Amino acid sequence: MELFTNQILAGISTGAIYACMALAVVMIYQAIDHLNFAQGEMAMFSTFVSWQLMQWGVPYWGAFLITLAFSFAGGIAIERLLFKPLAKAPILTNVAGFIALFSIINSCAGLIWDFTIKQYPTPFGSSPFLGSQLISTHQAGMIGVTVLLLIGLYFFFQYTRVGLAMRAAASLPESARLVGINTSWMIALGWGMAAAIGSIAGMLIAPVVFLEPNMMGGVLIYGFAAAVLGGLTSPFGAVIGGFLVGIFENLAGTYIPGVGNELKLPIALALIITVLVVKPAGLFGRPIVKRV
Amino acid sequence: MSAVEEVVTEHPAVEAVPKRAMTLGYGTSLVVLALLVITPMFVKNFIIFQMTMLLIYGTAVLALNILTGGSGQFSLGQSAFYAIGAYTSAILMEQYNVNYALTLPIAGILCFAAGFLFGQPALRLSGVYLALATFALATAMPQLLKLGFFEKWTGGVQGLVVTKPDAPFGLPMSQDMWLYYFTLVITIAIYIFSVNLLRSRSGRAFMAIRDNEIAASAMGIDVALYKTLAFGVSAGITGVAGGLGAIAVQFVAPDSYTITLAISLFLGMVVGGVGWLPGSIVGAAFIIFVPNIAEGVSKGLSGAVFGVLLFLVIFLVPHGARQVALVGQQLASKFRKN
Amino acid sequence: MTAMLNVKDLRAYYGHVQALYGLNFALDEGSLTTLLGANGAGKTTTLRAICNMVRSTGAIEFEGQALNNRSTENIVRLGIAHVPQGRGTFTTMTVEENLQLGAITRKDSAGIVADIERMYHHFPVLKQRHTQQAGTLSGGEQQMLAVARALMLRPRLMLLDEPSFGLAPLIVRDLFKILGKINREDKVTILVVEQNAQLALELADQAYVIETGRIVMAGPAKDVANNEDVRKSYLGY
DSSP states (O other): OHHHHHHHHHHHHHHHHHHHHHHHHHHHHHHHSSOOTTHHHHHHHHHHHHHHHHHTTOOHHHHHHHHHHHHHHHHHHHIIIIISTTTTSOHHHHHHHHHHHHHHHHHHHHHHHOSSOBOOOOTTOOSBGGGOSSOBHHHHHHHHHHHHHHHHHHHHHHHOHHHHHHHHHHHOHHHHHHTTOOHHHHHHHHHHHHHHHHHHHHHHHHHHHOBOTTTHHHHHHHHHHHHHHHOTTOHHHHHHHHHHHHHHHHHHHHHSTTOOHHHHHHHHHHHHHHHHHHSTTOSSSOOEEEEO | OOSOOEEEEOOOSSOOOOGGGGSOOHHHHHHHHHHHHHGGGGSOHHHHHHHHHHHHHHHHHHHHIIIIIIHOOOOSOHHHHHHHHHHHHHHHHHHHOOOHHHHHHHHHHHHHHHHHHHHHHHTTOOHHHHHHHHHHHHHHHHHHHHOGGGHHHHOGGGOEEOOOOOOGGGOSSOHHHHHHHHHHHHHHHHHHHHHHHHHSHHHHHHHHHHHOHHHHHHTTOOHHHHHHHHHHHHHHHHHHHHHHHHHHHTEEOGGGSSHHHHHHHHHHHHHHOTTOTTHHHHHHHHHHHHHHHHHHHOSTTHHHHHHHHHHHHHHHOTTTHHHHHHHHHHHHHHHHHO | OOEEEEEEEEEEEETTEEEEEEEEEEEETTOEEEEEOOTTSSHHHHHHHHTTOSEEEEEEEETTEEOTTSOHHHHHHTTEEEEOTTOOOOTTSBHHHHHHHHTTTOOOHHHHHHHHHHHHHHOHHHHHTTTSBGGGSOHHHHHHHHHHHHHTTOOSEEEEEOTTTTOOHHHHHHHHHHHHHHHHHSOOEEEEEESOHHHHHHHOSEEEEEETTEEEEEEEHHHHHHOHHHIIIIIOO
16 A cells, blocks of 8 residues: 555656646647647757756856746747748648757757756755655655646736737637737747746756756657646646656556556556547546537 | 537648649659659669668558548557568568568558557547557557567567568569569559549548548448548558568568657658648658758758758648649649640 | 728639629718628628738728738727627637727726726626626627627727627617617717628618629618619518
């Protein structure tokens, strides 16, 4: 029994990583109605930028804030330069664009910072949290930041004008234009916010998985899976999804025989897909009724 | 959590290619065919090998085109079926001494069954959800191939070496040339089959499902049957391509069939033009040659160069090679009018 | 009276298919005009062309400013509110959020709050349901909401696309009464596209009839209503 509880708790702590990434994924999905495969790489690149700033002597929180601003601006720039021209192109062409972006960012990061793993600091320290052996202060910090982000996003969308406009633009772009909303800029804003959230995810994850250009590969997939599980229209669902995915992954690795590290991912995905077959809109997503 | 459901009138995610534009005109087809038949007689063996791989990947992209461009189902999992086909041929040839030509239909049928079975649970998924499911399949496959349980057949992590066949009846051509013409015949057969499939009732059913699944089912189309059929056919063709690939490369190993292959095939489909079968070979050319070009430009930044070239292609021709062909057709008809 | 909206030689296209073949009309300031026509005649296309939601050529001028190269949202910001076919309500948002969205381009928060109250006064049923999700409202209520949302813009010109569609006759009568009131009291110029000719002709000052992309009749609403061809084709007697 104790092993089971331990695995659940361990799952929750790794799940915080996926929850944070899932928030960024849902953010972009709200803006553009699809998933951006390059989001993990953008988060990784931002994390490297913050690392570089710290190498140059900038203190942690200064680097954090500068990176946040850089990521926000970078997300908007990428959207305006690379994806606005593709706005009228078919979806699959846009997906090819995401793949191209992935390739470019990964390659550039590898060239600039090479592929050796680097240590990345945590502002929360790594001592046991409240004396518990299961959660470190860093992991508790991750969970805390993710929850704060979620609350912040909730307030943004429910109580600010820009948030309302973004929701409208994502929900019915044509009607949004008819009330004067510049839907094109709403998309750019969505990209900027997703990039910023992604950078936070990256900076929180790096202390755990160590900083290197391929660090976000697996995390992004779990982030997607978590967002889909929670329901792509629900930031709250994304966070819960993240924790659940962390737990699934740990339990699968512990209790299913023959499942080493390599099979954890497909098994977690298989579990998620099973849930989707039963609840196609995800656990907390808004059920979508399709009309002819 | 709201009680209100979101009502969406879905625009088809995959756009329709008008039937007339689905293939090349007769003239162009003959020219392409002539080129494909004659060129190997004038080039070195290595180039012939590359041309063989071009046909093989072209076939795999064509299979994806039937699935996505035809029936509107996304798949990032084709590499799994390619792997099954490859390993089937390899195991049958090396461990059971089956003639290489016979392994291909077996690989095809096996993969058809696998695809058909996979299509079942995939029925309730679409769009991004189906992409995720097929992605899971693709990532699982290399790991499954490495499992100790299968090692005595699959050769585990190291894989299997495959013997390349000689030209039959003592024909005076190299192994590479024989394999090329063998592959060419199979590729042409598959192409003709696919074109006819898409023009048949089944093809129309696929396209009805792609354009509007609810309307299709309301018209009496057995959506479940046709969707799984599409998966099956697509997987079967991919399996044949995989088998040919195993023979051409003379080697199968788990890490040759990763998600990277699946993503490459997807890119090949987009570059060639989704739903445009002749574009499959253009797409295959892109995914075989452009990464090499990128590496030639800059070893350290090969990924970045590839990405930039890919962006260039999709900016210039968002609808893929089909767009180029359309423009060519329009110019040709203007020319003829004058 | 000066023409507020001037449309000259408007041609509109859906892909390669031409839908409008050179429309010419003008709306006087303060007028209530109706554009009548059968299904597929081009009524909706006309409204969409004014808001640049469909590819078109020709000159469209609003209060002296050319609309041709502006984006839809910029046209709206000039003071043109468009209630589209199907109403376009944000079904997953509350009634009040829909009204707030109508005013999203305005900066005077006190004015917005006051206007929301005015809308509740015009349409009491909306006040009753103001925290409900818009998708749960009935057809008639959603139409009221769509009109209210358009009014939140404080538009100079309001375009309505088949507001009577799918609504019971009594509700349509109420709606049209409100439209008349808005036209007279709030001085909003209105262009109503309708298939329901009778009520529209009773409400409007001016009328145009459109058939397969061309205007075939224009004039004061009373005259158009008394025209024999119109009576036979659109009024059923």
